[in-house]
Amino acid sequence: xxxxxxxxALLMPVLLSAQLLDNSRPIPSVEIKTLxxxxxxxxxxxxxxxxxxxxxxxTWCKPCIAELTNIDEVYExxxxxxxxxxxxxSIDDSRNATKVAPFVSGKGWTYEVYSDPNSDFKRAxxxxxxxxxxxxNGNKExxxxxxxxxxxxxxxxxxxxxxxxxxxxxxH
Amino acid sequence: xxxxxxxxNCTLVLSVLVTSISAQQVNQGELxxxxxxxxxxxxxxxxxxxxxxxxxxxxxxxxxxxxxxxxFSGGIRYENYLNVMQGFDPRYKGSGIPFRFxxxxxxxxxxxxxxxxxxxxxxxxxxxxxERGLGYDNAFDGIRIRLQPTKGIYLKGxxxxxxxxxxxxxxxxxxxxxEFNLTEMVNKPDAKTIxxxxxxxxxxxxxxxxxxxxxxxxxxxxAGRLTINRGKFNIQAEYGYKYxxxxxxxxxxxxxGQALSVTSTFSSKGFGILLSAKRLDNFDxxxxxxxxGIGANVNFLPALTRQHTYNLPATIYPYATQPNxxxxxxxxxxxxxxxxxxxxxxxxxxxxxNFSGTNGIVKNKVDNDTLGYSSPFFQASNQMxxxxxxxxxxxxxxxxxxxxxxxxxxxxxxxxxxxxxxFGTIFADMGVVDVAYKINSKHTVxxxxxxxxxxxxxxxxxxxxxxxxxxxxxxxxxVDQYNYxxxxxxxxxxxxxxxxxxxxxxxxxMLQYGRQREGIFCVGGVCRSVPASNGFSISVTSxx
Numbered sequence: 001x002x003x004x005x006x007x008x009a010l011l012m013p014v015l016l017s018a019q020l021l022d023n024s025r026p027i028p029s030v031e032i033k034t035l036x037x038x039x040x041x042x043x044x045x046x047x048x049x050x051x052x053x054x055x056x057x058x059t060w061c062k063p064c065i066a067e068l069t070n071i072d073e074v075y076e077x078x079x080x081x082x083x084x085x086x087x088x089x090s091i092d093d094s095r096n097a098t099k100v101a102p103f104v105s106g107k108g109w110t111y112e113v114y115s116d117p118n119s120d121f122k123r124a125x126x127x128x129x130x131x132x133x134x135x136x137n138g139n140k141e142x143x144x145x146x147x148x149x150x151x152x153x154x155x156x157x158x159x160x161x162x163x164x165x166x167x168x169x170x171x172h
Numbered sequence: 173x174x175x176x177x178x179x180x181n182c183t184l185v186l187s188v189l190v191t192s193i194s195a196q197q198v199n200q201g202e203l204x205x206x207x208x209x210x211x212x213x214x215x216x217x218x219x220x221x222x223x224x225x226x227x228x229x230x231x232x233x234x235x236x237x238x239x240x241x242x243x244f245s246g247g248i249r250y251e252n253y254l255n256v257m258q259g260f261d262p263r264y265k266g267s268g269i270p271f272r273f274x275x276x277x278x279x280x281x282x283x284x285x286x287x288x289x290x291x292x293x294x295x296x297x298x299x300x301x302x303e304r305g306l307g308y309d310n311a312f313d314g315i316r317i318r319l320q321p322t323k324g325i326y327l328k329g330x331x332x333x334x335x336x337x338x339x340x341x342x343x344x345x346x347x348x349x350x351e352f353n354l355t356e357m358v359n360k361p362d363a364k365t366i367x368x369x370x371x372x373x374x375x376x377x378x379x380x381x382x383x384x385x386x387x388x389x390x391x392x393x394x395a396g397r398l399t400i401n402r403g404k405f406n407i408q409a410e411y412g413y414k415y416x417x418x419x420x421x422x423x424x425x426x427x428x429g430q431a432l433s434v435t436s437t438f439s440s441k442g443f444g445i446l447l448s449a450k451r452l453d454n455f456d457x458x459x460x461x462x463x464x465g466i467g468a469n470v471n472f473l474p475a476l477t478r479q480h481t482y483n484l485p486a487t488i489y490p491y492a493t494q495p496n497x498x499x500x501x502x503x504x505x506x507x508x509x510x511x512x513x514x515x516x517x518x519x520x521x522x523x524x525x526n527f528s529g530t531n532g533i534v535k536n537k538v539d540n541d542t543l544g545y546s547s548p549f550f551q552a553s554n555q556m557x558x559x560x561x562x563x564x565x566x567x568x569x570x571x572x573x574x575x576x577x578x579x580x581x582x583x584x585x586x587x588x589x590x591x592x593x594x595f596g597t598i599f600a601d602m603g604v605v606d607v608a609y610k611i612n613s614k615h616t617v618x619x620x621x622x623x624x625x626x627x628x629x630x631x632x633x634x635x636x637x638x639x640x641x642x643x644x645x646x647x648x649x650x651v652d653q654y655n656y657x658x659x660x661x662x663x664x665x666x667x668x669x670x671x672x673x674x675x676x677x678x679x680x681x682m683l684q685y686g687r688q689r690e691g692i693f694c695v696g697g698v699c700r701s702v703p704a705s706n707g708f709s710i711s712v713t714s715x716x
Binding site for chain 1: 202305356366441
């Protein structure tokens with residue numbers, strides 16, 4: 001009995017640390033632009049302890065647009081149920097960066113959209129190709145990522161968001 | 173009992189030790205990175221003009237490994253080309269660590285040594301970046317400092333050489349940029365109008381080793397920019413000037429370079445407009461005056477046209493900027509017909525209309541032929557380089573179906589854009605129909621049909637695609653491109669490919685088998701011509 005209790009006591013910190021080390025890391029600190037040209041730092045992303053979805057996209061990336069359009073349809077519901085916030089990072093370079101604001105308006109999206117015109121933030125998060133989605137927990141740690149988009153993938157994403165909103169760990 | 177306490181002590185000590193080690197581990201920073209491997213097995217296929225590949229198998233691969241701890245970060249990238257794949261520059265030879273850096277950053281200072289990427293404003297006189305998929309990488313190797321001395325002021329300075337494949341180009345780049353957000357400086361965060369001013373200077377030093385010509389060893393370029401934002405309106409302008417810079421692209425003339433780009437936009441919910449104009453005159457700027465093709469570019473001059481995603485418009489006749497002189501414009505309107513309206517349908521309908529065009533500039537002869545020519549600033553020549561008019565409509569019909577249709581009308585001066593002769597100007601009409609049917613929440617089938625109708629060059633093309641996706645992990649697709657209108661009946665070829673891919677979190681594997689058409693593949697502002705090929709290819713990417 002005592003032995004197993006001791007064993008547990010010994011194991012606890014290991015387990016704890018293993019969990020803490022479970023690939024989670026803070027949002028890197030990188031300067032990006034708002035769509036009206038202001039400079040902001042990505043480490044200031046905030047959602048009052050609720051989950052955040054960071055999505056890398058571009059105006060020329062078809063699956064990205066499909067993903068953001070599909071999430072847009074259910075976004076209000078997601079916010080109501082979990083308080084999640086979607087932050088869409090456009091990696092369009094200066095050829096298309098000025099297009100992002102009218103493009104987003106034309107789509108009627110209500111996300112927080114930023115411009116990463118020289119891919120500094122994309123590089124800091126080691127994204128190969130868009131779309132790439134990151135899930136941030138209430139402690140502002142990156143806990144999950146997914147590359148690419150297939151119709152319906154947002155269902156899986158939302159299941160994970162709900163877990164985070166309830167404070168449950170993600171076991172993927 | 174003693175033994176028990178001894179055991180307990182040991183356990184406690186161990187436990188504390190483990191805790192402290194693990195706590196240390198938590199603060200040990202994070203190691204993260206990404207990886208990609210592309211490999212292709214090449215079949216012999218003389219019909220499509222595929223070059224014979226002696227090695228049979230070619231691969232490109234890289235891994236980034238970065239370490240971050242608090243204010244410190246550092247990292248390396250290993251790259252491997254054994255041998256480099258078809259369509260990439262053969263100067264990517266062998267393997268090495270061409271990218272390594274260390275960086276310290278706090279609230280108002282960032283210092284980086286080693287390799288880094290940078291962009292001043294829109295990149296008109298300076299931009300270092302990478303497009304790994306295109307084999308483009310003009311990273312700097314040197315020292316950079318970014319400073320934010322007070323609210324609203326952003327300063328950057330760098331001194332570096334530039335990467336060209338596995339070596340550095342011969343010039344040294346010294347550059348400085350300042351950006352002032354006037355609205356933040358006067359501390360009026362609620363101001364309705366945002367005004368941002370910026371200015372930069374870039375200087376290249378390269379020794380003159382030419383036995384005949386007296387070439388400038390120091391070449392300077394300056395640029396100024398302005399952004400004004402008020403509510404839904406935004407205007408951005410950038411002007412650049414480059415002193416005499418005889419180089420391989422401008423055929424060693426001493427004519428100074430100029431560039432201007434102006435874009436204004438209006439965005440309100442469900443509606444967006446963009447108007448843009450640009451002029452370039454002799455504005456190719458490299459860290460090596462003798463460099464040609466892709467390589468050693470200091471500045472970034474993207475094409476002022478829509479960047480297409482559908483295969484035929486994106487890869488058969490894409491426009492590429494002519495840095496020696498062009499004048500262009502672009503207008504784009506995006507509109508969303510409201511959900512539930514008569515025209516918009518239950519889910520709304522999105523419409524995009526875009527028109528862009530580029531001509532040459534007027535070049536008048538001058539007596540002093542080292543200057544090359546003189547050019548009136550506000551005048552375009554009659555020589556048409558490119559036109560693109562298109563309309564795109566996207567609509568979700570019901571819970572199961574959605575569709576995109578698109579019509580395009582193009583004019584493409586193949587001789588000018590690709591630097592060839594005898595092809596002339598190509599006129600083409602294109603159409604796209606893209607329909608997706610959702611079987612259930614995870615399974616979707618997508619059908620895509622594209623057609624390009626032209627009487628010139630390779631004639632007309634058709635393309636068909638069937639794609640089946642099983643979210644969130646699998647996809648399978650069959651694609652056929654058919655050059656049915658080629659004036660040479662032997663070249664009326666089918667390019668058939670079978671594709672499949674698997675994604676799991678940050679990892680992805682894609683396989684492809686079949687014929688790849690010769691084409692021009694572009695990402696961002698750069699294009700790469702890819703020769704025809706036939707074979708099996710695999711691509712593995714991972715982000716961690």
